[in-house]
Amino acid sequence: MELFDNLGLGFETALRVENLFWCFVGVLLGTAVGVLPGIGPIATIALLLPITFTFEPVTAIIMLAGIYYGAQYGGSTTAILINLPGESSAAVTAIDGHEMARNGRAGPALATAAIGSFVAGCIATIVVALFAPPLAAVALTFGSAEYFSLVVLGLIASIALARGSAIKALAMIFLGLLFGTVGQDIYTGTPRFTFGVRELYSGVNFVSVAVGMFGVAEIIRNLESERTRELITQKITSLMPTREDFRRMWAPIARGTVLGSALGILPGAGHVLASFGAYTIEKRVSRNKKEIGHGAIEAVAGPESANNAAAQTSFIPLLTLGVPPHPTMALILGALIIHGIQPGPQIIDTQPALFWGLIVSMWVGNLFLVVLNLPLIGLWVRMLMIPYRMLFPAIIAFAAVGTFSIGQNQWHIFAIAFFGILGYVLIKLGFEPAPFLLGFVLGPLLEQHLRRALIISRGDPSIFIDRPVSAALLALAAAALVLAILPAIRQKREEVFVEDD
């Protein structure tokens, strides 16, 4: 079986000492930022990207990926213990998880979240291993027209699943695309919007954009509405779920895993949608549905499994199509490009060690998380007590030094300041920064394929509808746009995301 050879290569790569070490560091950091409200995985990955430039590409990606799925884990810990989801996908876990904690069953709730996430993570990893290669094979036949349409679909679909006003999200995407045009034109080499600053010729650094919009803007917002956090200091006596708990959790875990694996592939906030969806399913089909909302273990197991499965499968579009489904993946895409690897369908063939090593590392990382999360609960709880007045200057310090180390360029620092203000103003006016980042990262790709396709067709735009795959992708994008704008559906969407924040 080819799959076993491939997985063998993956194990060989992932189990190298330095990869194990940085995978461990990644999931540890991820859990930490998942626990800490006020700094999320996007800002963290952006902050730590510069550090990984000295690593081998595979090590860098393994660590960054670890931060991402580690954060999904950490978010549930605070959701259960203090009813404060550190991550938006853990919002539903807070409902029943925190109720369980108040009933003195915090230990089993945490253990259930960990077990559910582990099982889901393992299965979703297999899903990635099975489905990524065939999808990549299809994508290899894509020409520029198909790629252009695919990127359009990815961008539009990301707003269909996002919250808030559709037109504002659309404006953010296009604004991101606009900022993506800064720098030398790919075909003629003309510097655009660089104001004579040579450092801007290679474009605005995406680390600066991410750190500014998700780091600095967030700090300003947090300082504006600082709340003192109250901590329930509760002795966690026993972590072990009872036999009855185990009997009740396996079906929700299975349902959550299936739902999460499927939704993770979709562009947008797939993991958030997955956890909400899993909660709704449990409310409908669970045998103990009356208990749900009052500390039912099913309502912890289902959503936690779903969001972890989705976090894992959201690597599929990135690795096979080179199109990131959400901003965190966009950062990992950026990291790959900085390491000289063009993400896309060819990655499986040209970088087999990286591809399979990453997949196996996700499984290893999930194992680390189970081992980490449960015994270290005390540490995470103590981390919550780090006062914000220390945390935010630390974020600024890391942002400054890390970003400066990319080519020792002070313009990257000025760009952080610029995007910090821009991000803050936009958030204040009701915009979401996520679509902006997605547009910004995908902008150059979109322009390149648009121009190449039009050169091939001699300037005839009908190439995008004459080619069946491209036409189908554009039709899907149009459908997604209609879905996003239709008010009835928007209302449903608001309901789904009402507790997400």
Place this chain on the structure above:
Amino acid sequence: MLEARRALKDILAGAVIIALGLAFALGSLDYEVGDPLRMGPGYMPLALGVIVVGLGIGIVIKGFLAGEAEAIGEVDWRAIAFLIAALLFFGLTVRGLGVGLSLFGATLLASLARSRTPLIEMVLISVGLTVLSVVLFIFVLQLRVPLTGPWLPF
């Protein structure tokens, strides 16, 4: 006048978007625009800029038709000023002073963004963070950033 006040947030939001789109669209006229077959460097920015302006107008219209009565809320000017000052200070001085002193100044400025922190604590936080960052970035991770700079006598 009630409608206009209710829609203030959306109108401002649209105005910001229009301004940004317009700036890019006008700027792109300095470059060769070209045609769809031979797109010049100005083609994409111009097209995108026009779309952004259109969306901005859409947001304003939506504001008038169905403005949400959401308040913009207070703005913490102090936080903005000091955080931006911290970043600018670091960017302007890091080459001259090196990471050590430049980062100390930047973290101190950043701490000042929060008015309720006692001054002595701000200094302690800044010293601690500077030492931590220098150890972590320069000695452990060996990032290529200068510890001291040519402006310093030593």
